[in-house]
Amino acid sequence: MRFNTLNRCRAICLSAIVLVVGISASHSYASAEPTLTLKDAVAQTLERNPQLYQYTFATEMFEARKQIHSLRPAIELELEMENFAGTGDTQGFDGAETTLLLSSVIEMGGKRKARMSLVDARINKNHWEQQAATLDVLGQLAQLFIEGLATQANIDLANNSLNLSRSLFRAVQTRAKRGATSEAEVMRAQAAVTRAELQLAALTARLKRQKVLMVRFWGDTLPTFNRLNANLFEFGKNESFDQLYARIKTSPSLQVFASDARIKDAEVTLARASGRSDITWRAGVRRFEDTGDSALTAGLSMPLFATKRNRGEVKAALAERNAIQYARQDSLLRLHAKLFEAWSLRNQNMDAVMKMEDTAIPALEKAFQLTKKAYENGRYRYQDLVAAQEELLAAKQALIDAATNVQISQVLIEQLTGASLSQ
Template structure:
């Protein structure tokens, strides 16, 4: 199975997601509706996965909050009445003073811009989180797809094992009729056929379970496909570890920390801006009922010592900002180790799978053929033939396991670097 880059979508989160583990299968001229490809599974997941769809609402909420952050302080209309409904000369409303005024706040210290910057940073972080989550979901889907392909290969191997067991049973029965083989070997051969049937049934049911697990990625409960399209044994070229790690540093998982740092920077700016006192102004007109005169009124107020009151918030914001850098460094160290493990395991498994396919399996197939001929001629025992058959089947199973390890490791590398290994 060969990995390659898919076409980029218009939205960054989608093309980065599709870039992940984009196993391109050698397609037939016409694909059956009952056959699923990985690209189809990726597209369905991007369109219908509930975990990814929820980010649409997160973005809408953050954009709505940004709209609020852009607003300037509201204007207030005030109506005051004084010196009425009292005693003596202030009885009734004849000596009342009524004032109609407008008031508002003049924000100082760049508070409005700090709020907008904070809202923009949160939107940016949500976008990177969406991309990182998309890569995680599609990485999980890809790994399960590879495991399901391995199960398909195991079904074919189990069918081969069953065919060998049935063929061996016929040979043993024929030799038993000739008196060259005891009846006990016939019974053992019959038991071997039964065990092969049990193994085949188990692998078939395992594949049915995996199909349901695949379908859940796009919200289905009943799989509409019966087989998966793909080959486990196409690996592609290797790349240098340093080149891969350089790409990891710009991956969405790391960019989430970069956006987190911008949020913390905005919080520091916002906390410092909060230390600057705002001016509250008031302007209006007052009417004196006793004389019928009117006069303008104006007022200006500013809180005292607000800078000292906000110093604690600034220190807390700075501490949170510094913690982000250490968290990013810790993640890079862990990702470095994870990437190197996947890189080394992929290289090792490619070597094992290649040698097994080119050297070991042909030798064991030839050995089984010669052992069977020798058994039919009475030169080898039944146990020798069984051992040769089991050794071949075990080696083919190891070949499948090595190939699936290559592709799962490759999928992890692509998820970590958010870029396909082959271009």
């Protein structure tokens, strides 16, 4: 099913989420197995996500209401008969008076225009709510995609850990055969291999769960891909906090408040217009059966003191309108705090990734190789080799965690600002 009504918000949503922090497709696995890119996941979600389709029905409802409110007051046809079926001269229909009337209302104060303006404001709000909801859904999808990428990276790390544990186990066995180490160390090394195998199995199962959670965004139950195709360690450009904060003021979440304000303005206008009394008119023909004569009849009527009776409605509408302003200010302050937190965490973790890649991990890899060689030559203990291996694996795990935090922070930034840093 194609949800064509989502087309008008696709541009902002695609530009905001598809290129999440430069998470570009990796070509390493393009020909080896079925893969999924974030761009494909977003496109399928926009096409088939049931949660986003509800706004289509809301739009249709408001359009129907606008059509109703655009109608002018109906003209009524009225037939009256008097002085019949009585006594004396009014027996039967000889003395009857029959009147045929047309009547309607002349709306004063621009009520029809005010009603249509109110519906237009609600349509506008629904449009921005649709975009905000779409950004939220795509943000959840992008975060799950990133978590899946992190799990894939952890699986690669777990495979590395398993290979190291098996290599260490073989080295311990070799030394034990020479009598250079105890049987207890062989058992410990074997247990380390088992733990690494269990860790790999747990991560593989987690990725399967994450893939099932991911495909629900476009209404599927079973994934048709084997691997997520993206680079967890590729980030977009840095922007200043002031530049990002300026974008928040035009983001869909704040545009909803602006739409609320327009709705309240329209309600105030409608309340004031309702205070203007409408004029009811009547015009018709009256026939006198006893003489056979006819005469025209006409009349006007309007309620008195309608403005005074409507003051409460106007005051209530104005109070609600003023409350919107303070709610928007409060929301802007909360968005400012969230944006700064995400921006700060992104920069912090990007710095951590850079230092881990450039300094810590190369040093620990060299230290591990030196320790392993020294252990094989009998100069280091088993505990020294295990410690060097664990330090190296912990540093690589910290690198994955930091990169994941960068990407998730950027997803939040793009949700808040409604724009992609890489665009």
